[in-house]
Amino acid sequence: MKRWLPHPLLTPVLAIVWLLLNNTLEPAHILLGLLLGWAIPRFTLPFWPERVRFYSPRAAGRFAAVFLYDVVIANLAVARLILAGPRHLRPCFVSVPLDLTNDLAISLLANTICLTPGTVSAQLSADRRQLLIHALDCADPQALVATIKTRFEAPLKEILEC
Amino acid sequence: MLNFALTLAFALVATAFAMSFFRLIKGPSAPDRILALDTLYINAIALLVLFGIQLASPLYFEAALLIALMGFVGTVALAKFLLRGDIIE
Amino acid sequence: MSPTTEVLLSLLILAGAAFTFIGSLGLVRFKDFYTRLHGPTKATTLGVGCLLAASSIFFSITGEGLSLHEILVSLFLFITAPISAHLLAKTALHQGLPLGFNITRQHDTDIPRMPIKDS
Numbered sequence: 457m458k459r460w461l462p463h464p465l466l467t468p469v470l471a472i473v474w475l476l477l478n479n480t481l482e483p484a485h486i487l488l489g490l491l492l493g494w495a496i497p498r499f500t501l502p503f504w505p506e507r508v509r510f511y512s513p514r515a516a517g518r519f520a521a522v523f524l525y526d527v528v529i530a531n532l533a534v535a536r537l538i539l540a541g542p543r544h545l546r547p548c549f550v551s552v553p554l555d556l557t558n559d560l561a562i563s564l565l566a567n568t569i570c571l572t573p574g575t576v577s578a579q580l581s582a583d584r585r586q587l588l589i590h591a592l593d594c595a596d597p598q599a600l601v602a603t604i605k606t607r608f609e610a611p612l613k614e615i616l617e618c
Numbered sequence: 619m620l621n622f623a624l625t626l627a628f629a630l631v632a633t634a635f636a637m638s639f640f641r642l643i644k645g646p647s648a649p650d651r652i653l654a655l656d657t658l659y660i661n662a663i664a665l666l667v668l669f670g671i672q673l674a675s676p677l678y679f680e681a682a683l684l685i686a687l688m689g690f691v692g693t694v695a696l697a698k699f700l701l702r703g704d705i706i707e
Numbered sequence: 708m709s710p711t712t713e714v715l716l717s718l719l720i721l722a723g724a725a726f727t728f729i730g731s732l733g734l735v736r737f738k739d740f741y742t743r744l745h746g747p748t749k750a751t752t753l754g755v756g757c758l759l760a761a762s763s764i765f766f767s768i769t770g771e772g773l774s775l776h777e778i779l780v781s782l783f784l785f786i787t788a789p790i791s792a793h794l795l796a797k798t799a800l801h802q803g804l805p806l807g808f809n810i811t812r813q814h815d816t817d818i819p820r821m822p823i824k825d826s
Contacts, residue, residue, distance in 0.1 A: 570789030625725035
């Protein structure tokens, strides 16, 4: 099982990507997509560092909903700041202490905060305990860190680390 | 209605092109120029999608997908080059 | 095409183009690199996302059958935009670009302490 189907999540994802690329739902393409979805993880096995496991699919769904909502809100906020002009900005660097240890979880957190609350992740420290982020308009760095920790880091911890 | 929206959208995206191009030429630093190139390729995707809608031709989509792939690889390669002085280690 | 879908399409297209425009405007208006980084990564991503949604609806109505492959491009952009932004921010820190504000004024004295070595 583990040898022949090393990444059970990757197979359907690759099949769906194949169907989307071809923009079709023909049975032949579904079969080909499933075949590719099986073959590609099987033959690229040495390149995949670890097996991805979702511990809580429901938390993942909730996280996705929060993420999409925040993307729209953050976009509107950044658009407003750009239109208001540079004089109204309060840019600063904030360093966020991380509780996550999983590589995938840290990457997902960095990606999420890049897209969401007016922040860009700039650097991960060498020991992977601190993430340096740049905020476009930040009145209270402590509150920003608290928001990131409760809104994004806690769900990610629940999803990817037990 | 749709044609008017498309014309206005073309104008907006073209202005976006001009502004990114301004940043590409002005700089002042190398990361600024890379960022401008990155924005330019995203603008190009927007323009191609609009063009596809106007001509009602799904062909432009493939070009948009290719630009998305290549643009990302280009940005990462340039940033990596500035970071390490080398692209492939 | 019914009038309702036409209005919806026009709104999506205009919103998308406006966000793309604003993203590039940020590139011109802001004074230092780190603030400039925000415009293209955020506004532009949603802008192109809106345009791709409009394209998906348009081809689903006019073409034969559902057209969903636009999702791929938006998904790809959503995954790659933060990575480019992160790499560019890291490059800028590495090159020591000016921060655009006075460090001592702020609470973030930990920037020079951050190891610039790779992580």
